[in-house]
Amino acid sequence: MTGRPRVDIESVFRLTELADYIIPFTIRAVCDLGVADHLTEGPRTVEDLAAATGSHAPSLHRALRALASKGIFTETAPGLFDLTPRAQPLRSDHPVSLRDAYPLLxxxxxxxxxxxxxxxxxxxxxxxxxxxxxxxxxxxxxxxxxxxxxxxxxxxxxxxxxxxxxxxxxxxxxxxxxxxxxxxxxxxxxxxxxxxxxxxxxxxxxxxxxxxxxxxxxxxxxxxxxxxxxxxxxxxxxxxxxxxxxxxxxxxxxxxxxxxxxxxxxxxxxxxxxxxxxxxxxxxxxxxxxxxxxxxxxxxxxxxxxxxxxxxxxxxxxxxxxxxxxxxxxxxxxxxxxx
Ligand SMILES: C[S@@+](CC[C@H](N)C(=O)[O-])C[C@H]1O[C@@H](n2cnc3c(N)ncnc32)[C@H](O)[C@@H]1O
The missing domain is CATH 3.40.50.150 (Vaccinia Virus protein VP39)
Known part of the structure; x- marks a missing residue:
């Protein structure tokens, strides 16, 4: 009997994730803007963060929610963002700060x-x-x-x-x-x-x-x-x-x-x-x-x-x-x- 060939769809999804360069570029853009430096005192609204970093609030929101989906930043309430352990090294004052490690050259x-x-x-x-x-x-x-x-x-x-x-x-x-x-x-x-x-x-x-x-x-x-x-x-x-x-x-x-x-x-x-x-x-x-x-x-x-x-x-x-x-x-x- 012929039918549709079996596809390991999980592997297809995993591959698309690995092949994507959206997250690496977004991390670099957010490093460049210095977003993490404005979260050292606790969570802030995306409007606050946009004002502090000279960004367009709705676009910054889109960038941060995508990173939050990977454990970098977290949206603790709608439009309110905080650091996560994975986002901490993006602060300039972190002991092993990686903020400058990812320039968009x-x-x-x-x-x-x-x-x-x-x-x-x-x-x-x-x-x-x-x-x-x-x-x-x-x-x-x-x-x-x-x-x-x-x-x-x-x-x-x-x-x-x-x-x-x-x-x-x-x-x-x-x-x-x-x-x-x-x-x-x-x-x-x-x-x-x-x-x-x-x-x-x-x-x-x-x-x-x-x-x-x-x-x-x-x-x-x-x-x-x-x-x-x-x-x-x-x-x-x-x-x-x-x-x-x-x-x-x-x-x-x-x-x-x-x-x-x-x-x-x-x-x-x-x-x-x-x-x-x-x-x-x-x-x-x-x-x-x-x-x-x-x-x-x-x-x-x-x-x-x-x-x-x-x-x-x-x-x-x-x-x-x-x-x-x-x-x-x-x-x-x-x-x-x-x-
Ligand atoms: C990948 S970086 C490593 C720098 C440093 N050792 C470190 O680990 O942070 C390579 C270094 O080699 C230096 N370099 C490249 N060509 C060189 C050459 N012909 N003679 C001396 N240094 C050179 C660069 O200027 C740069 O500082």
Missing amino acids: IPDVEAWARFDHSIRTGEAAFDQVYGEDYWSYMAANPEDSAAFDASQQAATRLELRTSLPAYDWKAFKTLVDVGGGNGAFLGGILARFPSLHGTIFDLPHVVTGAPKRLAEYGVTERCACVGGSFLTDPVPAGADAYLLKRILYGWDDERAVVLLRAVATAMRPDSRLLILEPVVRPGNHFDVGKLYDLLLLCMVGGGARTEEHICELLERAGLRLERTVPTMMFPILEVVRCA
Whole structure:
């Protein structure tokens, strides 16, 4: 007997939910408006929130009720909204505030719109759309660059919480944060360990933002800022430890080896290199590393790697993995120079 083929309708619904980008864009718009900051004292009407954020009340209502359906904000009475645990990190004053973590960067969105190019070719969609690489674009666009740095800083607050207790940072006297951005991570480590001295090494237009951040942490005296490229310039030499936090995965294998060699050259025989980034676990289970992997492919043509793949690159640079230290987020790979 023929009939209509059986359809697993639940799976169809689940797929439509996963394929949708409405919620991610709405979260970002609401972050940009700073809605959560106006709910710290308790629930408020949508009219109040609209006045406080310069929004159109009926449209804000539509955005908030959609987010409330996902547990982000809650409508406690018609037109009255409050924070939920999931909405709390969207406040600017939250200890691990994610408000700046989700900027709506037009160049990012345009690159995602051509992600098929990355899958077809293995190249960054960003380069295809903009005709230049991500970092060159950022160097020429200070507003987007500042928004990008702020997003990294937001992620860094979370990483400071998860990686500081997991590793014995005070074993070192000197630490170079290679590609350390505006110093948000190193500043946090130096503030916690007063005997530690540090150096931020990043592109010249990026390190100019570091002194302000280091001053906020009160660690200016103990931190140098050096501008340069780890692909072409020497990395500051002779420190006890080197950090590559969310750097390696931004580069294809060839350039990853160039940068690892630059760090290996700067290391003393007893220095440690700490690689802190998502490491992909093979298999079907969910792993945030698999998402970062695609983000990196789309924007810069890099990608998160398995531990085995990282070890191959280390070997090519005269380095070897000594041990892997788990944290609540990404693992810390502790690396030494080969004898
Ligand atoms: C994904 S961000 C990570 C920043 C920081 N380590 C963190 O975890 O927040 C990558 C960093 O690499 C820096 N970078 C890119 N190309 C570089 C190069 N050729 N030499 C030095 N730094 C570079 C960028 O400016 C940016 O700060």
